[in-house]
Every structure is written in C-alpha cells, then in structure tokens.
Amino acid sequence: MSMVDVLLPLVSLGVGFRAHAIGTWLRVVDHPDGTRKTHSAATPLVGGLAVTAPFLMACAYRLWESPDSAVAGALVIAVGGAFLLGFFDDRKPMAVSVRFFAVIALVLVSLGIAPAFMVAHFNFSFLGEAIQLHSFSIIFTVLVVVGMLNAMNMVDGMNGLLCGLCLIWSVFLLFYAPPQIAPVLVLLANCILVTMIFNLRGRLFLGDSGAYALGMAIALLTIYVYNTTSGTLHADVVVVWFIVPVLDCLRLMVTRIGEHRSPWSPDANHLHHRLQRLLPRWAALFQYWALVAVPGAFAIAIPSLAAVIVLTVSGIYLGLLVLTSEWFVGRLRGSAASEPTRAAPLLGPASGSPALLATPLRASPATPSLSSSERRSNPGTADGSILLDRSASESRPPRGRGPLKGRASSVDS
DSSP: OOHHHHHTHHHHHHHHHTHHHHHHHHTOEEOOOSSSOOOSSOEEOOHHHHHHHHHHHHHHHHHHHOTTOHHHHHHHHHHHHHHHHHHHHHHSOOOHHHHHHHHHHHHHHHHHHOGGGSOOEEOOTTSSSOEEOGGGHHHHHHHHHHHHHHHHHHHOOSTTHHHHHHHHHHHHHHTTOOTTTHHHHHHHHHHHHHHHHHHHTTSOOOHHHHHHHHHHHHHHHHHHHHHTSTTSSOHHHHHHHHHHHHHHHHHHHHHHHHTTSOTTOOOSOSHHHHHTTTSOHHHHHHHHHHHHHHHHHHHHHOGGGHHHHHHHHHHHHHHHHHHTSHHHHHHHHHHHHTSOOEEEEEEOTTTOSEEEEEEOOOOOOSSOOOOTGGGBOOSSSOOOSSSOOOOTTBBOOSOOOOSOOOSBOSSOO
16 A cells, blocks of 8 residues: 555545535535425535545546556546546536436446456356356446445445445455455545535535545446456345445336326435434434344355345345334334323412422434435425435535436435
C-alpha cells in the first residue's frame, strides 16, 4: 500500500469539514421544505464527492504507474461516469430513461476495456463444476450491475445505512481480493468510514452522486474479485452478502406494480422504514447492518453452508416483514393500550387525601422515525431506485425519479 493510499482519505476528511461551503459552491445543497424534506437545516449533497474523489485519484495513480492497467482505467470511467450522472441529477432532475441508458452505456464501456468485469460463469459451492454463461455473459453482467445499483439506491434512505453496508461489503471483499486490488479496497473502506461519520451526524448526504458511484464501485469490484479468486469465492457466498437489499428491492417493485403504481413511486415501505415501526432509529440501523454482516461472515467462514444461509436469511427477512407489518404492529399497540391503567396519586382538591388518576398506557406512534436524510425524498413523483427509488429516508431534491437513487430522504420510492 503506497503513501498515496494512506493520505487520500484526508480528502474525504477535508470534504466532510468543508461540506457546506463545497455544496454551496457546487450548488448541491438540499433545503428542507417542511413537508417531506423535514431535516432541520440545509444539508450539502457532497458525500459522493468525499468517497469518489480519493477513490478515482487512487485508480488514476495506478493507471499512471501502469498505463496498460485496464482494470484501473475501466474503474475510472465507470465510477467517475456514475458519479457525474448522479451529480448532475442532484443539481437538476434528469429523465429516467437518460439515467437508465447512461448506466448501461457505462457498464458496456467498462466491459469493453476490462473483460475481467464480466460475469462469465456461476461457481456454486454445492456444484462440482462451474456453469458457463457463454453468449449470455454480457447481458447478465449488465443486469447484475444495474440491479445492484437499483437495490443500493433503494437502501439509501437512512443516514449511515448505505455507507455502513458498503463498508461491510468492502471488508468482505478483502478476504478474497488479489494483491493488485486489495489496496484500492482498503482505501475505499477508509473513505467510506470517514464519510459515514459525517453522514451519521447529518453534516452531509451522499446524494445521487454517492449512491450511483458507490453502487458502481461495489458491483464492479465484487465481480472482479469473484473472477480472480480461482473458485475460492463462490457465487452463493456473494448471494448471501447482497440477498437482503436485493430481496427488499424486488419486493417493493412487485408490491407497487400489484398496487397499480410505478415500481419507482415513493413510499415508506422499505425494510429500514419498517424496522423503525418497532425500534428506535439507531437500533433499526444496527439491526439492518447485522442482518447483512452476520450471515455474510458465516458464509465466508463456512462457504459450504452458503446455500443454507441464503435460505435462512430469506426466512428471517420474511419474518421481519410480518413483525413490522401494520397489522402486527397495530395488534401490539392495541394490546398495550388495553392493559390495565396505572394509578398516579394526586392530592384531592377538597379533602387533601390522595386521589387516583387513571393514566392509560400510551403506545408510541406508528410512523417510523425518519433520519434527517430520510426526510428528503422527492415530492410526489416516481422516485426511483437506480432507477430509482428514493427511499422515504433519502435526502433528495424534489423531482420525478426513476431508476437510480442517491441520498437519504424521507419517503422512499
């Protein structure tokens, strides 16, 4: 790991401390509107810059050291292009179709430069030999990357959530990463950690630029590491890592279509919103992280059980949907409200003897507690996931959205 990699996280630190000034200069500041964007103060959408700038610098440095480094060049184009796409979307809403085809174009260009980013086979732990995709490789790779960006975009609905998940995935990848890419992953993890601290404190939001860039980086790096491990990293282990956000993304899209709504229309039905119906915001945040980190760690430790872990996590996810459903939460609150009232002694106004005031137990409100970034979703429009679902907790400027999403605001799509 070079001195450049050690010093570059200071760029993230500098952006964090000067977030408001930089956001104002770049004209990417999200202002509360008192309705759906209810964060307490104007918040800069520069989290993407804090993570992406040093990451691109590290890739460019490697490209300068080794001009034939196709992997570094492809990462610069794909991640840099995703960042710019989100940045301009932060400043002024872009058409869903423009964002969608721009992402596909970035993926195709990166595959043309570095075929190492192409998913060419499935190597499952429970099969004796790999399943080759042959001519379907390009199409499947595009679907994987676009799908992962979409899922991550929907996750970006609570301060710190997406940063924490990307930090977890970066650490997971380090267990398998070849020497040439490990320093880049360490740098990415350090930059995410610094940015997450400011994001958790509400000093900045990731913005669409951050969600798109992080989604592209994690997706391509995962595919690259998977392709270079000579079968050590199994496909079902990777599925364990990403199963929760992917399942939640698919559920939301299917539910919305079933309700005759756009699959990218905003709502507060994401898993992180539902968890807040029962848990405080911090507890919900750690619960989500744990739901990804714990099974992922077990899959790394015992890869032969990865398929079983996928089924187990899927069952836990479905159980959480039941426990956080409006019906179940309503019954819990109803039973709490029907419990015997507790007596509070008061002095009787005339006799001076203690009187009893019946004080019913009160249930907490059903609405999930939204973080400052969560309250920034677009006003009534198709939010989107990568396409893009703006989670009710994401913080985004008002606009009609579609595929990719970015910051934390308030009512997700």
